[in-house]
Amino acid sequence: xxxxxxxxxxxxxxxxKKNEFSCVDxxxxxxxxxxxxxxxxxxxxxxxxxxxxxxEESDKKYAAGTAGALEGMxxxxxxxxxxxxxxTTAASNILNNFIPTYExxxxxxxxxxxxxxxxxxxxxxxxxxxxxxxxxxxxVINPWKASGARSNQQLVPGGSSGGSAAAVAAHLCIAATGTxxxxxxxxxxxxxxxxxxxxxxxxxxxxxxxxxxxxxxQAGIFSRTVTDSALLxxxxxxxxxxxxxxxxxxxxxxxxxxxxSLKGKVIGVPKEFRIDGMPxxxxxxxxxxxxxxxxxxxxxxxxxxxxxxYAVPAxxxxxxxxxxxxxxxxxxxxxxxxxxxxxxxxSYKMSRAQGFGAEPTRRIMxxxxxxxxxxYDAYYLKAQKVRRKVANDHVExxxxxxxxxxxxxxxxxxxxxxxxxxxxxxxxxxxxxSPASLAGLPGISIPVGLDKENLPLGLQVIGKPWDExxxxxxxxxxxxxxxxxxxxxxxx
Ligand code: GLN
Numbered sequence: 001x002x003x004x005x006x007x008x009x010x011x012x013x014x015x016x017k018k019n020e021f022s023c024v025d026x027x028x029x030x031x032x033x034x035x036x037x038x039x040x041x042x043x044x045x046x047x048x049x050x051x052x053x054x055x056e057e058s059d060k061k062y063a064a065g066t067a068g069a070l071e072g073m074x075x076x077x078x079x080x081x082x083x084x085x086x087x088t089t090a091a092s093n094i095l096n097n098f099i100p101t102y103e104x105x106x107x108x109x110x111x112x113x114x115x116x117x118x119x120x121x122x123x124x125x126x127x128x129x130x131x132x133x134x135x136x137x138x139x140v141i142n143p144w145k146a147s148g149a150r151s152n153q154q155l156v157p158g159g160s161s162g163g164s165a166a167a168v169a170a171h172l173c174i175a176a177t178g179t180x181x182x183x184x185x186x187x188x189x190x191x192x193x194x195x196x197x198x199x200x201x202x203x204x205x206x207x208x209x210x211x212x213x214x215x216x217x218q219a220g221i222f223s224r225t226v227t228d229s230a231l232l233x234x235x236x237x238x239x240x241x242x243x244x245x246x247x248x249x250x251x252x253x254x255x256x257x258x259x260x261s262l263k264g265k266v267i268g269v270p271k272e273f274r275i276d277g278m279p280x281x282x283x284x285x286x287x288x289x290x291x292x293x294x295x296x297x298x299x300x301x302x303x304x305x306x307x308x309x310y311a312v313p314a315x316x317x318x319x320x321x322x323x324x325x326x327x328x329x330x331x332x333x334x335x336x337x338x339x340x341x342x343x344x345x346x347s348y349k350m351s352r353a354q355g356f357g358a359e360p361t362r363r364i365m366x367x368x369x370x371x372x373x374x375x376y377d378a379y380y381l382k383a384q385k386v387r388r389k390v391a392n393d394h395v396e397x398x399x400x401x402x403x404x405x406x407x408x409x410x411x412x413x414x415x416x417x418x419x420x421x422x423x424x425x426x427x428x429x430x431x432x433x434s435p436a437s438l439a440g441l442p443g444i445s446i447p448v449g450l451d452k453e454n455l456p457l458g459l460q461v462i463g464k465p466w467d468e469x470x471x472x473x474x475x476x477x478x479x480x481x482x483x484x485x486x487x488x489x490x491x492x
Contacts, residue, residue, distance in 0.1 A: 002126070002298065002407025003029060003171075004021055004025060004026040004029045004030075005026075005029050005033050005171040005172075005174075006171065006229075007174070007226050008174070008223070008224040008225050008227070009070070009073055009166070009174055009175060009223070009224075009228040009231060009232070010227055010228060010231065010255075012026065012072075012073060012174060013070075013071070013073070013371055014063045015099070016062060016071070016072060017062070017067075017384075019062075021464050022055075022059050022080050023026055023055035023056075023058040023059045023062070023071070023072030023116065024052060024055045024056055024059060025130045025154070026072065026074060026166050027051045027052055027054075027055040027074050027116055027118070028052070030051075030074045030118055030171075030173060030174075031051065031052075031118070033170070033171055033172050034046060034048075034113075034118065034119070034172050035360060036062055036477065037143070037170050037172055037490075039139050039141065040140060040141045040142075040143055040166055040167075040170060040172075041122055041137070041139065041140050041141060041163070041165040042076075042119065042121055042122055042140055042163040042164075042166045042170065042172055043076070043118075043119040043121055043122060043163060043167070043172075044079050044087075044089055044091060044119075044120050044121065044135075044137045044163070045079070045087045045089075045120040046118065046119040046121050047117050047118065047119050047120075048118070048119075049073060050086070051116050051117060051118050051119075054115075054116040054117065055072055055189075057072075057334060058071045058114050058116065059072065061114060067114060067230065068112065068113035068114035068290055069113045069114070069234075069235055070113040070114050070115045070231075070232070071113065071114030072082075072109060072114055072116055072233060073114070073115055073116060073174050073175070074116045074118050074173055074174050074486075075110065075115045075116065075117065075118065075173055075174060075175050075176060075177070076117070076118050076119055076120070076121045076164060076167050076172070076173040076175075076176035076177070076178050077107050077117060077119075077120055077121065077176070078120070078121050078123055078161050078163070078164050078176065078177050078178050078179055079091055079120040079121060079122065079123055079163075080101050080123065080127055080179045080209050080210045080212075081104040081106060081107045081120075081177055081179075081208065081209055081210075081219075082100035082102060082104045082107075082208040082209070082210070083100060083103060083104070083107055083120065084100055084101065084102055084103040084105065084362060085099060085100075086100075086117070086120065087099050087120065088100070088120065088210070089120075089136070090123070090125065090126050090127070090210040091122060091123045091125045091126070091134075091135035091136055091137055092125045092126055092136055092355065092356065092357065092360065093136045093337055093354065093356075093357070094330045094336045094337045094351070094352070094355025094356055095210070095330075095335075095336050095337075095353050096136070096336075096337060097336070097337070098335055098336055100208070102151035102208060103208060104204060104205075104207060104208025104209050104220075105205035105207045105208055105240045105242065105243070106177065106208070106209070106219045106236045107177070107208070109209075109235055109236055109238065110177075110232070110235060110236060110431055113235045118173050119173075121161070121163030121164040121167055121176055122135050122137055122138075122140045122162065122163030122212065123135060123159065123160045123161055123162060123163055123164070123184075123185055124159040124160035124162070124184075124359070125356075125357045125359055125360055126210065126323070126327070126359075126360050127160040127161070127179050127181060127184055127210075127212045127213050127217075127264055128160060128212065128323070128359045128360055128363055129159040129160050129240040129359055129426065130131050130158060130159045130160070130183070130184075130187060130419075130426050130427075130429035130430060131141075131156035131157075131158065131159045131162070131414070131416070131419065131420070131426065131429070132156060132157050132158065132160065132162025132163065132166075133156060133159070133416060133417070133420050134159075134160075134357055134358070134359040136357055139154075139156070139416050140156075140157045140162040140163045140166050141154050141155070141157070141166070141416070142154070142155040142156055142157040142158075142162075142166055142169075142191060142192060142413050142488075143157075143170040143192070143488035143490065143491060144169070144191075144192065144413060144454075144455055144488045144489075145171050145488070145489055146413075146453040146454065146455055147453050147454040148452075148453055150415065150453060153361030153415040153416075154415065154416045155191075155413040155414065155415055155416065155455070156191065156413055156414060156415070156416050156418075157169075157188055157191055157350070157413070157431075158187045158188030158189075158190065158191035158192065158409070158413065159184060159187070159188060160179030160181075160184040160188075161176075161177075161179060161180075161184045161185055161188050161196075161220065161222065162188050163176075164176035164177065164178045164188070164222045164358060165178070165188035165189055165192040165194055165196060165222050166188075166189065166192055166194070167222075168194045168222045168223065168224065169192035169193055169194050169223050169487075169488055169491070170488060170490075170491050171487075171491055174223075174224075174228075174231075174399025174468035175221060175222060175223040175228055176221070176222045177219060177220065177221055177222075177236070178196060178198075178219075178220035178221065178222055179209060179212070179217060179218065179219060179220055180198035180217075180218050180219075180220040180433075180437065180443075181212050181213050181217050181218075181319060181437065181438065182216060182319065182430045182433060182434050182437045183217045183408075183409075183430045183432075183434065183479045184220065185198045185220025185221065185222065186198065186220075186408050186433050186443055186444070186445040186458070186460055187408060187409045187430070187433055187445070188222070189408070189445040189447070190379065190407075190408035190409045190412075190445045190447070190456065190457065190458030190460075191409065191412065191413040191455075191458075192222075192413075192456065193447040193456030193458075193484065193486060193487075193488070194222050194223065194224060194417075194447060195222065195223050195224065195226055195228070195229045195444065195445065195446055195447070195475070195479075196220060196221070196222045196229075196444070196445045196458075197220060197221055197229050197233065197442070197443065197445070197471075197475075198217060198218045198219075198220040198239055198437075198442060198443055198444075198466065199220075199233055199442050199468055200218075200220075200247075200440060200442045200463075200465050200466050201215075201216070201218055201245070201440030201441075202245050202246060202247035202440070202444070203218070203233075203237045203247060203249075203251075203466075203468070204218055204219040204233075204236050204237045204238075204246075205219075205238070205239075205240030205242065205243040205246050206218070206219070206243045206245065206246075207240055207242040207243045207246075210443050211326040212319070212322070212323055212326065213318065213319035213320075213322040213323055213326070213376070214245075214247075214320060214322055214326065216315075216318070216319060216438070216440075217323075219236055221233055221236065225479065226258055226265060226444070226446065226475045226476045226479045227255055227258050227476070228334070229444065229472070229475075230254035230255040230257075230258050230468075230472045231254070233468065234252075234253060234254050235253060237251045238251050239375040239456040241340040244395060247466075249466060252468070252469055253318075254468060254469060254472050257469050257472065257473065258468060258472045258473060258475075258476040259389065259471075259473070259476055260469070260473040260476075261296075261297055262293060262297045262298040262473065262474065262477050263297040263298075263474075264297075265297070265298045265299070265402045265403070265470065265474070266298065266299045266300075266301060266304035266399065266400065266401045266402055267290070267293050267295055267298050267299070267300045267301070267401060267402065267403050267404070267405050267474065268300075268301055268302070268397050268400065268401035268403070268404045269286075269290055269300060269301070269302055269303065269404070269405055269406070270302075270303050270304065270305045270308065270397070270404060270406060271302050271303070271304055272304065272305050272306065272308050272309060273305075273308070273383075273406045273407070273432060275410065275431065276409060276492070277328055277410075277411075278410050279411065279412075279451070280409070281451045281452060281457070282407045282410065282411075282451075282457060285407070285457050285459065286399035286405070286406070286407050286459065287455060288448070288449075289448060289459045289478055289482075290405060292477065292478055292482070293405065293474065293477060293478070295481065296477040296480075296481065298477075300405070301400065301401065303401060303404070304393075304397070304399065305390070305393040305394065305397060305435060306393060307386065307389040307392075307393050308390060308393065308435040310386045310389070310390065311386075311390050311430075311431075311434035311435040311437075311438050312427055312428060312430055312431055312434050312438050313382040313386075314384075314386035314387050314390065314402070314438060315430065315434050315437065315438060316366070316427055317366075317370050317379050317380060317382075317383035318380070318383050318384065318387060318438075319363070319367075320362075320364070320366040320367035320370065320378075321366075321367040321370045321371050321380050321383075322367070323360070323363045323364065323367050324363065324364045324366075324367025324368045324371065325367070325371070327356070327360060327364055330351070330355060330356075330357065331345075331348050331351065331352070332347055332348060332350075332352065333348075336351075336355065336376045337349045337351055337354065337355040337356050338351055339355075340443055345352050347361075347392060355412070355486075362423065370383075373417060378398055382450055385389075387438045390435050390439055391438060391439040391440070392438075393435075394435070394436075394439045394462075395440060398464045402464070402467075402474075403461055403463050403467075403470050403471055403474045404461070404462040404471050405459060405460070405461055405474070406432050406459070406460045406462070407432055407457070407458070407460065408430060408432060408433065408457075408458035408459060408460040409432060409433070409458065410428070410429070410431055410432065411429075412453065412455035412456065412457055413455055413456075419431060432460060436460075436462045440465065441463060441464070441465060442462070442463040442465075442467070442468045442471050442487075443460055443461065443462045443463070443471070444461050444472070444475045445458040445459070445460050445462065446458060446459055446461070446475050446478050446479050446482070446484075447482070447484040447486075448454055448482035449482060449484065450486055454486075456484075459478060461465070461474045461475045461478070
């Protein structure tokens with residue numbers, strides 16, 4: 001018999017409606033799996049008692065015929081999402097003891113549809129990183145292992161939402177939220193062999209998500225399938241007056257539109273994404289992806305995004321600048337870590353020095369420098385101008401194409417520690433995800449194959465602003481063609 005933890009959301013909801021199992025049964029299987037794989041360090045906080053209580057409620061709702069769209073589905077929330085009464089740390093010592101008195105809009109909307117909370121997932125500290133090695137709570141280990149010479153190495157799950165991606169891959173939750181500021185819901189999906197997506201900037205409310213770089217931050221989702229991703233997003237998105245950048249637009253029923261035909265659609269392949277040193281197998285799978293889309297009826301054309309190569313340097317000015325401002329609120333007075341000094345000033349200094357790890361500290365320093373008088377024009381303003389050019393490239397491209405196809409990341413999962421002493425190498429992990437983030441576009445990563453070391457590779461589909469529908473349809477066509485069914489060795 002299939003384990004309950006092997007079902008995706010569409011399958012689990014259908015089977016639950018037929019009374020094939022109870023929500024409590026399913027949650028208990030997940031809790032057992034979380035126990036078994038605790039060594040992967042996917043969760044910062046586990047909430048098994050709450051999960052069982054919620055599952056009992058869900059069973060009652062199924063019996064009463066009042067089940068929501070996500071009723072009884074055991075989900076995890078990235079530890080950037082404030083959860084009422086459940087510790088929320090952003091993987092930082094400075095929020096180690098923070099228990100929010102409110103719920104983020106996104107998680108609240110999921111809860112209203114019956115979602116069950118298994119726990120809060122590990123991540124890079126304040127979502128700063130691409131390998132989940134900057135968390136105060138330790139590294140997350142990718143459940144996938146390389147075959148061959150590197151088989152004894154522990155690999156990173158990607159980042160910053162590494163715990164969410166690894167938890168979905170290891171079947172420690174049915175789906176999990178992420179955040180995506182520059183790729184954090186797409187690159188970890190590629191490293192862990194799951195689907196990861198971010199909507200258009202403004203689709204999902206940022207209210208109650210720990211702020212990192214507010215002009216870029218969006219809620220994301222990790223799932224087993226494109227249809228699950230569409231279904232979850234349908235319920236996560238929507239107008240929220242509490243977020244001034246939230247768009248007052250109707251949210252389509254994406255889950256019912258994913259299987260649309262690609263006839264008449266034009267897909268762009270950006271020539272600048274063929275970078276030096278990219279493994280041949282990534283080139284090959286990208287070409288294979290283009291062919292799958294042609295087979296599904298689309299036309300594939302080459303496009304140019306001439307400023308895309310400046311996206312990463314611009315991002316690493318803009319995001320730290322915004323972070324230095326957002327993280328100024330952690331003063332050790334109202335909430336979070338407090339360290340007593342001889343006076344108020346020393347208390348601030350000591351709380352912040354002990355509260356923040358190396359990566360947030362580096363970003364606060366870079367951001368403060370970039371925003372300071374005399375340097376603002378040279379760095380911050382210049383980076384904003386570059387951002388506009390990157391966005392305009394996409395505006396031009398979308399006059400000719402309906403969606404863009406690229407690899408998600410320039411490599412498969414690398415070893416823990418491999419890039420940790422060279423921040424620039426780590427920042428370059430964002431090379432294919434950054435342009436869409438700067439332009440505020442929706443993006444999705446779909447697992448499409450394994451490399452020669454048997455590690456998953458993902459392809460990314462980028463959509464026009466507010467056109468997640470086409471993005472999901474292209475992703476669904478790739479999913480059908482790739483038929484990726486591989487699982488991490490120990491989970492299979
Ligand atoms: N690699 C990016 C960074 O370190 C990821 C940001 C994100 O999407 N949270 O800033």
